[in-house]
Amino acid sequence: MSGPSTSGSALSLLEVRGVAKRYGGLAALDGCSLTLETGRITGLIGPNGAGKTTLLNVMTGLVRPDEGRVLLSGRDVTAAAPHRFAALGVARTFQIVRELGSLTVFENLLLAPRRQSGEGVVASLFGRRKWWAEESANALKAKALLERVGLYKLADQQSGGLSGGQKKLLDLARALLLEPRLILLDEPGAGVSPPLKLEMIRLVRELNAEGVSFGLVEHDMHLVGELCDHVHVMAEGRLLVSGTFGDVVKDRRVVEAYLGVAA
Numbered sequence: 586m587s588g589p590s591t592s593g594s595a596l597s598l599l600e601v602r603g604v605a606k607r608y609g610g611l612a613a614l615d616g617c618s619l620t621l622e623t624g625r626i627t628g629l630i631g632p633n634g635a636g637k638t639t640l641l642n643v644m645t646g647l648v649r650p651d652e653g654r655v656l657l658s659g660r661d662v663t664a665a666a667p668h669r670f671a672a673l674g675v676a677r678t679f680q681i682v683r684e685l686g687s688l689t690v691f692e693n694l695l696l697a698p699r700r701q702s703g704e705g706v707v708a709s710l711f712g713r714r715k716w717w718a719e720e721s722a723n724a725l726k727a728k729a730l731l732e733r734v735g736l737y738k739l740a741d742q743q744s745g746g747l748s749g750g751q752k753k754l755l756d757l758a759r760a761l762l763l764e765p766r767l768i769l770l771d772e773p774g775a776g777v778s779p780p781l782k783l784e785m786i787r788l789v790r791e792l793n794a795e796g797v798s799f800g801l802v803e804h805d806m807h808l809v810g811e812l813c814d815h816v817h818v819m820a821e822g823r824l825l826v827s828g829t830f831g832d833v834v835k836d837r838r839v840v841e842a843y844l845g846v847a848a
């Protein structure tokens with residue numbers, strides 16, 4: 586990773602510039618450039634196959650782009666591994682939640698990756714004591730997070746028995762363990778009952794008011810309209826239109842992209 590770049594807006598939290606990713610002959614991303622700004626809940630919408638999930642993967646180090654750059658607060662993180670993004674405060678949730686069904690809800694949270702203290706020489710000398718201290722702090726934190734997302738009563742249940750919405754809330758709690766400054770949500774509304782969707786909206790708003798920024802990939806336009814300050818519309822691996830939700834849904838190019846008509 587190189588040092589801070591000189592360009593980019595002061596509000597830019599995570600930015601992709603000219604990002605391309607090919608799978609064989611298919612361009613999942615094709616010169617995509619866009620910015621998620623600090624403090625905002627930014628929507629990423631677009632028709633199926635537009636490249637939204639691939640972009641989230643690039644923005645969290647799960648996929649290395651063939652071309653282009655990824656900048657976090659102006660710092661080049663294009664080649665950073667997922668744990669590095671996590672350490673820098675970027676967390677994500679998944680379209681299909683990958684909980685360990687045979688473990689309890691609480692155990693799933695304890696096993697989730699989190700920011701760990703450094704493992705220098707001094708740390709390793711005091712390793713065992715430090716490990717215990719960290720583990721008990723993590724257990725307390727996990728309990729507090731379960732309470733926050735409304736799953737505390739289910740802490741001892743096998744997570745495989747959770748509903749779709751409860752799994753999404755567990756995934757959000759898992760992301761929050763990292764104490765992130767940015768959370769990328771991949772379809773948090775998919776397969777979620779209306780009451781839990783409202784709960785998800787409430788939580789995201791509350792976290793945002795506390796200073797957490799969000800990138801939100803979502804097909805549920807009600808959810809996008811409720812949550813997003815700003816929306817980027819993607820089509821065919823690149824940015825098509827950006828603006829307020831009200832503006833982009835009226836945009837002719839966006840309507841055409843969703844209908845599959847050439848803009």
Ligand SMILES: Nc1ncnc2c1ncn2[C@@H]1O[C@H](COP(=O)(O)OP(=O)(O)OP(=O)(O)O)[C@@H](O)[C@H]1O
Binds near residue numbers: 613634638639
């Ligand atoms: N690992 C992969 N191998 C091959 N093709 C892939 C891979 N990942 C994504 N693709 C293809 O890249 C394109 C973009 O996929 P992506 O999942 O990013 O789109 P999306 O906008 O998230 O779609 P959706 O809204 O349906 O989830 C699709 O055509 C998809 O089939």
